[in-house]
Amino acid sequence: MIGSAASNLLDPAVLFFVLGAGIGLLRSNLEIPSALARFLTLYLLIALGLKGGAALSTGGLPAEGILAIGAAMGMATFVPAYAFYLLSRRIDPFDSAAIAATYGSVSAVTFITAQQFLTARDVDFGGYMTVAMVLMETPAIIMAVFLATMVRSRQAVAKAASAPEYDEAFEPLSTREVLREALTDGAQLVLIGSLVIGYLAGTEGKEELLPFTSGIFKGMLAFFLLEMGLLVGRQISEGRAKLDKALFAFSFLSPPVNAAIALVLAYMIGLQVGDAVLLAILASSASYIVVPAVVRYAIPEARPGVYFTMALGLTFPFNILIGIPLYFAAAEYVWP
Amino acid sequence: MREIENKKLLTIIAPGELQRMVVEQLKKRGIGGYTVVAASGAGTSGLRSGMLVSDSSVILYVIMSEERLREVLVDMDQFMSRGYRVKAFYQDISILPRKEAKPKSGEAVTD
Numbered sequence A: 001m002i003g004s005a006a007s008n009l010l011d012p013a014v015l016f017f018v019l020g021a022g023i024g025l026l027r028s029n030l031e032i033p034s035a036l037a038r039f040l041t042l043y044l045l046i047a048l049g050l051k052g053g054a055a056l057s058t059g060g061l062p063a064e065g066i067l068a069i070g071a072a073m074g075m076a077t078f079v080p081a082y083a084f085y086l087l088s089r090r091i092d093p094f095d096s097a098a099i100a101a102t103y104g105s106v107s108a109v110t111f112i113t114a115q116q117f118l119t120a121r122d123v124d125f126g127g128y129m130t131v132a133m134v135l136m137e138t139p140a141i142i143m144a145v146f147l148a149t150m151v152r153s154r155q156a157v158a159k160a161a162s163a164p165e166y167d168e169a170f171e172p173l174s175t176r177e178v179l180r181e182a183l184t185d186g187a188q189l190v191l192i193g194s195l196v197i198g199y200l201a202g203t204e205g206k207e208e209l210l211p212f213t214s215g216i217f218k219g220m221l222a223f224f225l226l227e228m229g230l231l232v233g234r235q236i237s238e239g240r241a242k243l244d245k246a247l248f249a250f251s252f253l254s255p256p257v258n259a260a261i262a263l264v265l266a267y268m269i270g271l272q273v274g275d276a277v278l279l280a281i282l283a284s285s286a287s288y289i290v291v292p293a294v295v296r297y298a299i300p301e302a303r304p305g306v307y308f309t310m311a312l313g314l315t316f317p318f319n320i321l322i323g324i325p326l327y328f329a330a331a332e333y334v335w336p
Numbered sequence B: 001m002r003e004i005e006n007k008k009l010l011t012i013i014a015p016g017e018l019q020r021m022v023v024e025q026l027k028k029r030g031i032g033g034y035t036v037v038a039a040s041g042a043g044t045s046g047l048r049s050g051m052l053v054s055d056s057s058v059i060l061y062v063i064m065s066e067e068r069l070r071e072v073l074v075d076m077d078q079f080m081s082r083g084y085r086v087k088a089f090y091q092d093i094s095i096l097p098r099k100e101a102k103p104k105s106g107e108a109v110t111d
Helices: A002-009 A012-025 A034-059 A063-087 A093-104 A108-120 A128-158 A175-183 A186-208 A210-215 A217-242 A245-269 A273-284 A290-298 A304-334 B016-028 B066-081
Strands: B005-015 B035-039 B041-043 B046-048 B057-064 B087-095
Touching: A002 A012, A002 A304, A012 A108, A012 A217, A012 A304, A034 A108, A034 A128, A034 A186, A034 A210, A034 A217, A063 A093, A063 A128, A063 A245, A063 A273, A093 A128, A093 A245, A093 A290, A093 A304, A108 A217, A108 A273, A108 A304, A128 A175, A128 A186, A128 A273, A128 A290, A175 A290, A186 A210, A210 A217, A217 A304, A217 B046, A245 A273, A245 A304, A273 A304, A290 A304, A290 B016, A304 B046, B005 B016, B005 B066, B016 B057, B016 B066, B057 B066, B066 B087
Parallel strands: none
Antiparallel strands: B005 B057, B005 B087, B035 B057, B041 B046
């Protein structure tokens, strides 16, 4: 475990993340143009989708893949449910619903970094895990919107007398509108589209795109992690005062707990070790791009300074630095 | 020269994710013209670095009449009542209109 963690920390991409975080914490004047940062996000999603699609076209969708996707969907429903149940007893219910959605969903960059970690150790995994990642995005959002609507209804009944009267031109948000927002998210569409293109292009297309999807991939990931480290460092130095101890504990404890549940589930359904580690990563990571963007729209009562800081400032670095080697070591220990 | 008109310039600062919602609400009030500028900064919601889609702000500029401004401000107030983190402020401006005012009957059109 210690050897695995140490070798992970010496990975250039992870070292760039640490460098970025250090620069951010020092409040240095380093700036990465936002257009470049967004380009890198799109590049990583396209490369991830193409590779996943190509793997699916050669390997197909075996029974193991269907089981893995089912397990992923199960985790995407279970995690927000228990997170909301636990958190709403201590903190604002809208914040609880937003955190539940964030942690029920996934971080694509953590997933990509974990794939790199496994590839460097010659551990195989299925292309269907990318499909699982795509599918895990939505259930948590739907559940969080449902929970927030429930909380809103309760509060509306309590405050009925003092509720503001809405202007006729101002219609309340419908669940359909929220779902449209979630399902038409640009990053999500690019990822799904790339997955389909990768599948249709098959092995020939994969060979043609190798310099794009593999040759420069590690360097681009390192650059992106430098940017993410910078963002994390600045988020921590700006936002740490807003989180209480319970939220700090949740940010660091829920990832290994979720990963442990996912590993048990993976073992029970007979997944191979690479798929099991990726399932653990999906279950333990928190979304800081797609879900916060949708939650800001669908649950405006929740404080972004809480759920965004937790997902990006605490859980993301935990998984990148400690989580990935920890879950891998646990899987290696259990799997024959 | 065209005649200078007195108008209101409404400035709305909003998270990038809410841009579509704000614009759709403006359209309901009959406003189709606006200018958007990407922005970054910090506030009670934390840091908005502009590096991620979920971490960006926008500034919308809209020029309109006073009557329409009041309707839009009511909408912004409703947004804020629901918890949306938007800021709105306006100022009086004098504008050289793109379209010339139609000449009154009997009035000569000059270059």
